[in-house]
Amino acid sequence: MLAPSHWIGLVHKSRQTSPYIICDPGPYLDYDMFAMLSGPAIASISVVFDNVEQEDVWETCINGFLAIAKIAAAYSFDDVLNDLVVSLCKFTTLLLPSYVDEFPVAFAEDGKARLATLAVFTVANEYGDHIRSGWKNILDCILSLHKLGLLPTRLFSDAADDLESTADADPRRPTSLSLSPSHFPSLAPSRKSSGLMGVFSQLLYLDEEPAPQPTEQQLAARQQTLQTIQSCHIDSIFAESKFLQAESLLELVRALVLAAGKPRKRNNSLEDEETAVFCLELLIAITINNRDRIMLLWQVVYDHIASVVHLTTMPSTLVEKAVFGLLRICQRLLPYKENLTDELLKSLQLILKLDARVADAFLEQITREVMHLVKANAMQIRSHIGWRTIISLLSFTARHPEASETGFDTLAFIMADGAHLLPANYVLCLNVAGQFADSHVGNVDQSVRSLDLMAGSLISLIRWSHQAKEALGQEAAVKMTQDITEMWLRLIQGLQKFCKDRREEVRDHAILMLQRCLTGVDGIHIPEDLWLQCFDQVIFTLLDELLNLAQPSFVKDYRSTEGAIVLALKLMFKMFLQSLNHLSQSTSFCKLWLGVLSLTERCMKVKFKGKLSEKIPELISELLKNTLLVMKTSGILGPSNPVGGDSF
Structure with a gap:
């Protein structure tokens, strides 16, 4: 404490100073x-x-x-x-x-x-x-x-x-939401329910007084x-999360994952699942709103969705939201994130890991979403890994009663007229088209249409062959030519499989499509040894198998094989004449010609229901006459040369 004398001194000094003391107002x-x-x-x-x-x-x-x-x-x-x-x-x-x-x-x-x-x-x-x-x-x-x-x-x-879509719709619309009482539950609990249990519940409450109505004050x-x-x-x-700073946004996403809780293999309680679904929907919404910063959030979001998929063994709302949320993220981000196309599509492999019961419950809807995704983004899916995911999803639908039609329509969108066929997805599409052709879920018409898609893909091979010669360097062109030849061989082998199908319409159509793909290869370089391989392993093998199927022991399962043999004979002779000039100089030509004659002779002797065919001998007579005439005119066949000598 100051003494009175000190206070008197301070008062005296204050009277001698200026009325204000100037200080620095800086916020130091x-x-x-x-x-x-x-x-x-x-x-x-x-x-x-x-x-x-x-x-x-x-x-x-x-x-x-x-x-x-x-x-x-x-x-x-x-x-x-x-x-x-x-x-x-x-x-x-x-x-x-x-x-x-x-x-x-x-x-x-x-x-x-x-x-x-x-x-x-x-x-x-x-x-x-x-x-x-x-x-x-x-x-x-x-x-x-x-x-x-x-x-x-x-x-x-x-x-x-997306904010731009709402802005385009009505730029004057406020961003805040308007609520009405209809959005919320009534104060009185409801006892409405349906079904047998609902009837019992109503009987139990018959003697109770009805729930009181809320007062005006309430x-x-x-x-x-x-x-x-x-x-x-x-x-x-x-x-507005797209405007948050990166660290804050990431913490918000992590908090949502934490609030959702870890999925369990056993069923969660209804309340836990509702909370998990709520958080998951918010998580997906934030992810879509922040597409420009997707890589900041992607690992956290993907890991959470993956945990839901891996630990769910029965259909539930949570796994449904996870699967279709993932599909929606891909649908919304693919048009804007071309550099992330493979990463986003690779994430859809999670769907392939669904428990069989879960996949079966949602496959039809999943297929519809995949179809929308493909139709909207097919042009920017260029890699093998991206297409492998899409085609793998479609392959699951081939034998599914509800999803098969949509899956096939999606495949047709990709393959028809070579619209979206690429060297990166050609074999994948060919394989899944074969699955649809082989499936008995759809009708015969779908199998026939699948064969059409397979055969129609030949135009893509021809187009790529011309492009390889024109646009690529010599070394790259040789590599591309080899790849195209390999793809063509896979096409031939794929069609050959259905040439002995039990369904007559499918079998006959497959032979016709095989003929189209063997004879319409102008522009594709097919080596001489590969042609000989096609005769030996495709055409001769096909006729041999059809002749075996005509035996009495197979009649019950394979009907009308006579028509298939007729088509196969026409195929063999047409291919032989078409390759005649090319293969006649080969050292293996004599063996090839004798193989044609040997199979022809067997066809002459085949019996159907114990009787020789009337149609086949007439056809063979005509086919042989034309073939011999062409061979003689071109100087290939004659008594003095080795081929002619063996033939005669």
Whole structure:
């Protein structure tokens, strides 16, 4: 304490100085002072807010909280902002609502809770860039509102829709949501149910009094609760997530995964599954809204979806949302992220790992989504790995009663007229077309159409062959030519398989398509040894097998083999004449010619139902006459040469 004399001295000096002391107003100490004072300030305001009952004091406290949030954001004190969020969330009464049925009324009557709730979501919307661990507490509040049925039904669709599409539709439309009481459950519990159990339930409650109707006071309180939640603009947190800083966005996504909980192999409770579905939908919405930063989020999102797929053994809403959410992400991002095409399509391999029961339940709808994806993005899928995923998904549909038609339509879109056939997907498409042709799920018409797709792919091989000669260097052209020849051989072998199908229409059509692909190869370089291989392993083998199937022991399973033998004979002679000039100089030509004659002789002797055919000898006579005439005219056949000598 100062003595009286000291005070007299100070007063005397003050009279001799100028009336104002000029000081430097620069904020040199603000940062350090806020660092020291923010924590105690939050604690002090929290104590006052918790213990007073005057509304004006509550509002002052909330203004203080918001002022701290503003300064913390300005100075990037993220920890301070997270602590503030934690403190505010405790006052919302949303973290542990023990009075679920009465909550809408109780919340409306609790002014402190409503102010705190508004403050929490104001901080989330305005200063979300600086929230890290606080997202967990904010999501806990949102989940409580969800469980209470107090969230708008369009929370996800608005967040998932691209902003440009909504802007194009109506640029004047506000981003906030309008709520109506119809979005929320009534105060009285409903006992409506259907089926036999519903009848029993109604009988049990016959003697009870009907549930009381809400009073006007309750309805007014409920409306006030809805208006408060509407003012929170919860949807904007997710719809505007594309503007969050990267670290904050990643923490929000991680908090959603944490809130969803880990899937279990055993069925979760209904409440747990509803929470997991809610979080998953938000996760997918955020992912789509942040397509420009997809790689920041992708691993977290993919791992969560993968965990759902791997641990689910029975159809459920959660796995359904996971599968179709993944498909939707790919559909929405592929048009904009060409450099990520393979990565996104590779993620769809998760669908191939679904439990058989789950896959069967959703395969028809999955196939429809895959069809939409292919039709919208086929032009930018260029790699083998990308197409392998798509074709693998289609292959599952070949034998599925509901999904087969859509799967085949998708394959036809890719293969018809070579529209989207590439060297990268040719063999893949050929194999799955064979699966559709072999399937008995669809009708015979689908099998025939599948063979048409296979044979029609020949035009792509011819086109690539011409392009290889014109555009590539010599070394690359040789490699491409070899690849095309290999693909052509796979096509021939694929068609050959169906030339002995039990279904007459499929068998005969396969022989015709085989003939088209063997005789229409202008522009494709087929080496001499490969032609001889085709005769030996394809044409001769086919006729030999058909002759065996004509035996009495196979008649029951293979009917009308006579027609197939006729078509195969025509194929053999047409191919022989077409390759005559090319192969006549080969040392193996004599063996080839004798092979033709040997099979022809066997066909002459084949019997159907114990009788010789009338049609086949007439056909052979005509075919041999034309062939001998051509061989004689061209000087290949004569008594004096080795071929002629053996033949005669």
